[in-house]
Amino acid sequence: MLSSSLPVKPERKHNRSISDLSDPSTPRNLEDSRKNAVLYTHVIAFSLFELETITKSFRSDYILGEGGFGTVYKGYIDENVRVGLKSLPVAVKVLNKEGLQGHREWLTEVNFLGQLRHPNLVKLIGYCCEDDHRLLVYEFMFRGSLENHLFRKATVPLSWATRMMIAFGAAKGLAFLHNAERPVIYRDFKTSNILLDSDYTAKLSDFGLAKAGPQGDETHVSTRVMGTYGYAAPEYVMTEFFFFFWVRRCKRRPLE
Ligand code: ACK
16 A cells, blocks of 8 residues: 555554544444444345355455455345345445544444445445444445556556546535535545446545534534544645644643
8 A cells, every 4th residue: 555655653463553442433332333224224234144155254355455444345235145135246344443443433434334325435234233343334435446557556547537527526526525514524535445336436435534524603622633634735744743743732731
């Protein structure tokens, strides 16, 4: 991953921050998320056995790649997996138990993608939460990530027309989030999180760091700096340093 090779915060393999624990939009625990998931009528609760079945017990030749969250496998759901399921190729993300992104990011993703639907957001088909296993099941995106096309395997460069179409699609995804009834701040906009469908439609994925935006009369949200160094705007990243020095100053010189 290009961004992970940047030298800032080397202790984080994917330069990911843990999400803000005070975010009210994030369900506090599994019970909350289970209750929410019932409300998200289009999200399916899979059993671990079902996901093992569709990935042939997470066979290595089913691996699509590795992300900050863990390994992503290809699978196929249909009536043989569960009666009533529409036949569909899917991508199954398995939370790496030793990884940096943990249960809270998994919950955040289920919470946001479980509610939001838009042609430029990747569709969350379902999730699995059994013992300490956390998995997410998405619609399969035939052309993988934009990062892959710009920096890795792809041999034929994307045409400018396609690049513009992808940029426009990704921007429409962001605009939808910002204009939602309860606005959403995505906080991790980068090429590895923009997935491409067979016709190069761009869809935003990975909502583990997303945060609910201001509502009603609120003019701002307070938040720790989140995202990926190299992609986040420098003036935004700088606020972390200002905040750090401000806290240190306040500690040394308490208010009279
Ligand atoms: O660049 P890629 O081929 O596209 O490799 C990465 C890898 O998994 C780790 O993130 C691929 N990937 C992630 N989500 C999906 C999806 N919904 N459909 C297809 N590929 C995916 C991504």
